[in-house]
Amino acid sequence: MPQTKPAQEILERAKAIHEDIRTWRRTIHRYPELTFTEQRTAGLVNSVLVDLGIETETEVAKTGVVGHIRGGAGPLVGLRADMDALPILEVNGTEFDSTRPGIMHACGHDAHTAMLLGAATILKGLADEGQLPGSIRLLFQPSEEAQDDEGKSGGMRMVEEGALNGVDAVFGIHVDAHHDVGHVATRPGPMLAAADMFEIVIHGSGGHAARPQSTVDPIALSAHVIHAAQQVISRRLDPTEHGVVTIGTIHGGTVNNVIPDTVTMTGTIRSFTPESRQLLRSELKCAARIVEPLGGRAEVTIFPGYPPTVNNPQATAHMVATMQEMLGQDNVSESELIMGAEDFSYMAQAAPGCFLRLGVHNPAWAEFYPVHRADFRMDEDALPIGSAALALAALRWMETQR
Numbered sequence: 001m002p003q004t005k006p007a008q009e010i011l012e013r014a015k016a017i018h019e020d021i022r023t024w025r026r027t028i029h030r031y032p033e034l035t036f037t038e039q040r041t042a043g044l045v046n047s048v049l050v051d052l053g054i055e056t057e058t059e060v061a062k063t064g065v066v067g068h069i070r071g072g073a074g075p076l077v078g079l080r081a082d083m084d085a086l087p088i089l090e091v092n093g094t095e096f097d098s099t100r101p102g103i104m105h106a107c108g109h110d111a112h113t114a115m116l117l118g119a120a121t122i123l124k125g126l127a128d129e130g131q132l133p134g135s136i137r138l139l140f141q142p143s144e145e146a147q148d149d150e151g152k153s154g155g156m157r158m159v160e161e162g163a164l165n166g167v168d169a170v171f172g173i174h175v176d177a178h179h180d181v182g183h184v185a186t187r188p189g190p191m192l193a194a195a196d197m198f199e200i201v202i203h204g205s206g207g208h209a210a211r212p213q214s215t216v217d218p219i220a221l222s223a224h225v226i227h228a229a230q231q232v233i234s235r236r237l238d239p240t241e242h243g244v245v246t247i248g249t250i251h252g253g254t255v256n257n258v259i260p261d262t263v264t265m266t267g268t269i270r271s272f273t274p275e276s277r278q279l280l281r282s283e284l285k286c287a288a289r290i291v292e293p294l295g296g297r298a299e300v301t302i303f304p305g306y307p308p309t310v311n312n313p314q315a316t317a318h319m320v321a322t323m324q325e326m327l328g329q330d331n332v333s334e335s336e337l338i339m340g341a342e343d344f345s346y347m348a349q350a351a352p353g354c355f356l357r358l359g360v361h362n363p364a365w366a367e368f369y370p371v372h373r374a375d376f377r378m379d380e381d382a383l384p385i386g387s388a389a390l391a392l393a394a395l396r397w398m399e400t401q402r
Ligand SMILES: [Zn+2]
Pocket: 107, 145, 371, 372
């Protein structure tokens, strides 16, 4: 099927609603909501979609919203945005700063949500003009940043509840404070890591600090475990693979002259393939047993987190070609591997997917303001680019993948 619209026209349509997209973003930014409490944000999303004449489903994955734009008989394309914020106290001092102390959209999910609303506006417009050859599933998911008591995140629940059923391809965007506005990056295959949490409890036997011979000192044992845990990466993992084992917390003891009974450590394991993920989990358990010949015992619990985000080669080649068409060859680069994790990974398992990093750094800024920081900021000129990227990726997929 020939292309119905030049890329520049889609970009122009996005720029024409820049004001709306920015207002949505700033409104959501003012009222950030944590994991699975995104009722206000979902309400805004739902009302914008309903006003556009888009059929919606609410309370998907607890607090998510799914929208349906029906066009021609071509492919069904899923477009995803996450809606949750982080427990961070904002320090930016803008007029649209968070009004909720200790909660902040520091990962750009406000922008993701606003950009998808922008894309929905463009795509519904095309559908109403009879210019959308397929259909769109709008996936506004809750809780990307955290899992609930059952260990489930918003993306995982969306997939479980069937929101991706029948979707031929799925695309998502994340803001990237290390790339300038107008620049995007992605890569085929694994792009973001799997993230598993672990807890190690080292059991010794406490007593008087001046009588160590009648104790098994778990603090001394913990030093061996810390060392052995790093050997998992340097000696057990194939050096051509990527992985991280980080111990982030260590707690033991209450006072200087008492040897405690236990020490508890928590940390994270990052990996890119199912094989290395499995290996790091089992080798960490093995490494912790180093305390046994020294009289202690280690209990290792793995809390499984998100799988690696793996971009489908065909969907990624498509995204790259589409972005080159819209932004020019020089403004599309191959993303590096990122040790962070994303629950878009579940959607990319459910359908051929591609996750795109969208530059939001203003080149005039001397510094970078990365995500997950209290001073995270973005150049809002990136907003219409993100909307156009989602809309065009979907449109071109329908035109070329029939
Ligand atoms: Zn984040």
